[in-house]
Each structure stands twice: as C-alpha cells, then as structure tokens.
Amino acid sequence: MTIFDNYEVWFVIGSQHLYGAETLRQVTQHAEHVVNALNTEAKLPCKLVLKPLGTSPDEITAICRDANYDDRCAGLVVWLHTFSPAKMWINGLSILSKPLLQFHTQFNAALPWDSIDMDFMNLNQTAHGGREFGFIGARMRQQHAVVTGHWQDKEAHTRIGAWMRQAVSKQDTRQLKVCRFGDNMREVAVTDGDKVAAQIKFGFSVNTWAVGDLVQVVNSIGDGDINALIDEYESSYTLTPATQIHGDKRQNVREAARIELGMKRFLEQGGFHAFTTTFEDLHGLKQLPGLAVQRLMQQGYGFAGEGDWKTAALLRIMKVMSTGLQGGTSFMEDYTYHFEKGNDLVLGSHMLEVCPSIAVEEKPILDVQHLGIGGKEDPARLIFNTQTGPAIVASLIDLGDRYRLLVNCIDTVKTPHSLPKLPVANALWKAQPDLPTASEAWILAGGAHHTVFSHALDLNDMRQFAEIHDIEIAVIDNDTHLPAFKDALRWNEVYYGFKR
Numbered sequence: 085m086t087i088f089d090n091y092e093v094w095f096v097i098g099s100q101h102l103y104g105a106e107t108l109r110q111v112t113q114h115a116e117h118v119v120n121a122l123n124t125e126a127k128l129p130c131k132l133v134l135k136p137l138g139t140s141p142d143e144i145t146a147i148c149r150d151a152n153y154d155d156r157c158a159g160l161v162v163w164l165h166t167f168s169p170a171k172m173w174i175n176g177l178s179i180l181s182k183p184l185l186q187f188h189t190q191f192n193a194a195l196p197w198d199s200i201d202m203d204f205m206n207l208n209q210t211a212h213g214g215r216e217f218g219f220i221g222a223r224m225r226q227q228h229a230v231v232t233g234h235w236q237d238k239e240a241h242t243r244i245g246a247w248m249r250q251a252v253s254k255q256d257t258r259q260l261k262v263c264r265f266g267d268n269m270r271e272v273a274v275t276d277g278d279k280v281a282a283q284i285k286f287g288f289s290v291n292t293w294a295v296g297d298l299v300q301v302v303n304s305i306g307d308g309d310i311n312a313l314i315d316e317y318e319s320s321y322t323l324t325p326a327t328q329i330h331g332d333k334r335q336n337v338r339e340a341a342r343i344e345l346g347m348k349r350f351l352e353q354g355g356f357h358a359f360t361t362t363f364e365d366l367h368g369l370k371q372l373p374g375l376a377v378q379r380l381m382q383q384g385y386g387f388a389g390e391g392d393w394k395t396a397a398l399l400r401i402m403k404v405m406s407t408g409l410q411g412g413t414s415f416m417e418d419y420t421y422h423f424e425k426g427n428d429l430v431l432g433s434h435m436l437e438v439c440p441s442i443a444v445e446e447k448p449i450l451d452v453q454h455l456g457i458g459g460k461e462d463p464a465r466l467i468f469n470t471q472t473g474p475a476i477v478a479s480l481i482d483l484g485d486r487y488r489l490l491v492n493c494i495d496t497v498k499t500p501h502s503l504p505k506l507p508v509a510n511a512l513w514k515a516q517p518d519l520p521t522a523s524e525a526w527i528l529a530g531g532a533h534h535t536v537f538s539h540a541l542d543l544n545d546m547r548q549f550a551e552i553h554d555i556e557i558a559v560i561d562n563d564t565h566l567p568a569f570k571d572a573l574r575w576n577e578v579y580y581g582f583k584r
Contacts, residue, residue, distance in 0.1 A: 086407050088129040091158040091252050095119050095132045096147055098168030098217065099139050103206055110207055111165045112137060114191040118163075118235045126241035129408065130158060130248045141172045148176035159183035159251035161244070164213035165191070166206065170220035177226055183251040183552055184228035185244065186221075188214045193234045227554055250548045253404045256357075258287030260400060262386070262393050263356040265295050266365025269390035274532040277394055277482035285487060286553060288358075290393045293350075299368030301353075302346030313341040321450040321466065333452035333462065336371065340452075340464035343369065344376035351385065358386030358400040360393055363435070363458035371463040372455060374436030378466050378509075381439035387415050388534050389437055395534040398480045402536050405549070411539030412441025416477060416511065418533060421519065428519035429497070431512055432477075432537065436465040438509035442539060443468035453507040470511035472496050477535040478546055479526075486556060486580050490531040491546045492522055493561040496539070511537060517562045525569045529558045556580060 097115045099108060119134045138144040151157045159182045177184075190210040221228050229247050233240030268275050279290040314337065317323070326333040351359060359380075363372050381387050384407075386400025395415065402413050415437055422429035435457060440448055448468035455463050479490045494513040503510070515522035543559060550557035556576050560569070 086129075087256060087404055088248075088252055088407065090156065091255060092131045092133045092156050093158050093248055093251065094147070094151055094160050095134045096144075096160050096162045097134075097137050098144075098162060098164040098173070098213065099137055099166045100168055100172070101139055103166060107166065107207055108137060108139065114165065115163070118189075118191065122235065122241070122244075125236075126244070128241065128245045128248055130252060132161065138168070138172075138176075141175055144173055144176040145179070148180040152179065152181050157182060158248065158255050159185065161185045161187050162217065163187045163189060164210055164217050165208070167209045167213040167216060170216045173217065173220055174224070177220065177224060183247070183254055184226070185247050185251075186214065186217060186228055186230045187235070187240075187244065188230055188232040189235045189240070191235075193236065227551060229548065229551070246545060247548065249405045249407075249545070250552050253401050253549075254287075254552055256404050257397075257401055260288035260358060260386075260397060261354065261356045262288055262290040262397050262400075263351065263354060263359040264290065264292040264391055264393055265298055265359060266362045267292060267391050269362050269364055272390060274481060274530075275388075275390050275392035275394070275534070278484075279393065281482070282394070282397070282487075285555070286397070288397050290397070293354075295365055295367050295369065298346065298350050301350045302343055302369065305342045305345045305349075309345050310338055310341045313345060314338065317341070317450060320447065322447045324449060324451045327450055327452055327464070333464075336452040336462055337375075337450070337464050339370050339461070340373075340375040343371070343373050344379055347373060347376050348380060351380070357384070358393075358396040360388050360391045360396050362389065362391045366458055366460055369460065371461045372436065372458045374455075374463040374465040375450070377437040378440055381414060381437070382441050387437060389415070389417075389434060390534075392532070392534050394480045394482065395532065395536060398478065399536045401549070402478070402538055402541055405545060406538060406540035409540040411471065411473075411475075412439060412443070413536060413538040413540050414439030414442045416535045416537035418477075418535070419510075423519075428514070429512055430494075430515055430519065431510060432535075433506075433508050433510040436463060436508060438466075438468075438511070440466055440468065440509075442470045442511065442537065443509070444471045445469065448509070451507060465507070466509060467507060468509045469499055470496055470509075471539055472498055473539060474542070475513065475537060475539045476541060476543060476546065477537050479532040479535045481530050481532055483530065485584060488529065488556045488558060488576075489546065489550050490526060490529050490558050491543055491560065492516065492526060492531075493543055493559075516560065517564055521564060521566055522560050524566060525558075525560045525564060528570065529573060
C-alpha cells in the first residue's frame, strides 16, 4: 500500500441538455468505458472515479463543492465530450480548491470517413468544447493543467499519471507537519524564512521542539527494541570491523539505533513527516543523528540539516511525488568542486545525512568515524556512492514577497577514483550546461547550498509543482544562457510585483 491508495481522482464529463437524452446516454457510456480502461490499462497511481455528468450550473457546482470536502479526492480530471457552455462552470470553478486537469481527448481515435454525419459531429465535440472550457479558465485566471491525446495513448497516460502525483502531493502537503529539533544554524540566512507565509502558500506547518523533548523519548527506548533494530542493520548493511559485535565502536551503533527508534517514535506520535536537526543544538544526544536520519529519509520522511525547514518540506513533497518511481530522492548539499577544463565536477554530500535511496550499492557500508563538528561522540553513518544518470537538484527559497524554486538539471557520473578517507555518502555530477554557467546562475538567483537531489523526478515534474502551487521557477539546464537567464529573473521580478 502506498500514499496513492488513500486518494482518488474524480473524472467529470462536461456536456449540456441541448443534444437530447440519447446523446447524453452515449456520452455516459463512453465515459464509463474510458474510465474503466484507464483504471485497468494506464498504470495510473490513483484510481479514477467517474462522477455524474455535468450538464447544468447547479450540477457542476455541486461536484466542485463535494470535491472540496471529500478528503479522498485529490483533484478533478475534466473531459468536455460535447460542447459545454463555460458560463455553467463559473460558480463551480470559482469555489474549487482541488487541482484540475483538462483531458482534451475524444472517444474515437480516427474519423469514420465514410459514415461521419452531424450526429457524430454533435456527439464528439472535444475539439471546440475544450476550447470553450479553456477560455473560462484563462478568463478566471485559474491554474489548470491540460493533456491532449487519445485516451488509449501511452504518452497521455504518463502525463496524467505525473499530474496525479502532483495532485496527491499537494493534498499531502496541506497536512504536512515539519518538526524542527532546535533552531537554525546560527547566523545562516537562506535556511531561515517566513513560516507563516509558507503555511499560507503551501499548507505545511513548521514548529520547533526542544531537543530535550526528543532526548526524553530516545532515553525511553529499551534494549529489546535496540537489539531488533541492530539485527536489521546486520542484514541490510556491510558493517566495518569496528561496528561489528566485538568492535570498539559497537556501542556507538547501539546508540545510533536508540536515536533512530526515539526519533521515529517522536515523529509518529506528533504526526510529523519532515524534520530538521542542527549540530549546534544537540544537548542530551550522544551523537549527531546520522544513520537515523538516513534511514528515516529512506522511509519517506523529509529532512534537512541546520534547521532548513524549506528543504525538509520540499524533500517530503518530492518523496511523495516520486513514490513507486525508479530512482531515489535525497537531501543534498553542493560541497566542493573539481575544476578541470571540459570536465568540471561537483561533489555533493553532507556531514552524514544522505538518503540510501540513491545508493548504487545494494548493501551500503555502516561505519562509525570521528566527526569534527558538533562536539559529540563519533556518529554512525551509511557510506555509499550514487547511481549514475540524469538527475535534478532543486532548491526552494524565500524571497520575502514570494517563493522561488530553482532547478538545475545534472548528470551524475561514476567517481573516477576511490575516496578512502571520505567517510560519508556522496554524489558526483556534471552540472548543465557547465559548471561556470550553472553556478553563476544559481548564485544570481539566490539558490540555497542545500538542495533536494532526485533521480526519480525530472524538470517537467518540478515545472508542474511550481504551476500547481503558483510559484516562480528558475531553470538551469543545457538551454541556459546567462544573459537570458538574468533577463528572466528581471521579468519575473516585475511580473510577481504586479501580481501581488
């Protein structure tokens, strides 16, 4: 069972009574066939539920009102099978608070050249019925997605499925609670921000809990639970000699297990699905949570270090969006560079907290080594390299008057040399279009040093995320040229200034 099993998407057909009962009967029959086929064959993440025809303002308004108040409804897919005068939709769309997708399709793929008549034309009017619906969306300045294609087309299936992931993610985000253990890393700017504005815009709440509250739960964990979790470590990872049963760091592993169990219990009891820590606020914990954070991220929790609640929330959102897709998604930080003409590279990592979902190794190494930051005992961590291939890094920043999402398309590569003295998980990548352009654009746009790294999601997913939440997006990819990028930032400043 996944998060998508908790939701459904309503399939709504727009028509009108002008065409008579027989036409409406055929419209209903077509709709039932299409919905059944999509549910059976399209591999959509959510179930489609066919609703009664929308043929009058009252019917349409009732559907939209019911969608708002049904917690299982993640959004609406609308198909204008016949012409459906768009003034009928105004009241419904004006109150609709769920995501909306217009499926611009028709029942038949090919025209019946020899038999087509006006009855056929009146029944199959998506071509102009969809344009009428599009006008009222534009007139009302209402954000909605549009997918064009025959309902049996696999590309259309893929696009509808991707939108469903966004719709479910948006509903999950409205319920998301972010727990900050301690505050920001002192004097850091980009990890701070307006938490009230974030809750108004996205729906997630952010609150701080004293580390002492966490410590109390951690200290309540019994040896039996710790032993069971250690057994899981033994079967899931390759333990270094120091961390094995008679190793001199075995107790550190046990303490890491205690912290993991305590953190998970605290998060579950509070209904939190994202959290932050900071190495400057660890009072009462024996080590910086490393292994615990890595494993909790792999279970779907959002996380970011140094109190960075925006990145923690974004990671949770992207984890939901990517559920069931191939590839992983993790907290990440651009750490250091390799400058080599034509082969500039970025080494990404963090002190400890990189999610094993992006690991290339089936069994990462579990080790305990010294950490020169935080002033605590040596922490346990998983060490691994990252899968290669196309990926993205994304950053959500607070500009005061709006939010900006930055996305850099990257290509992860194999580490050309071993890193025997680097005791942390890492990722190595080439930034698109090149490191100078990408880094300069990122810096000019105000991108954070913390990001969400993902092999599972792509630029199209993040564009949809920005659209569905009505926020600015700045893209850095192989098509990026700095003069045009700077111009786009200036234009966005004007656009969003007028929009306020």
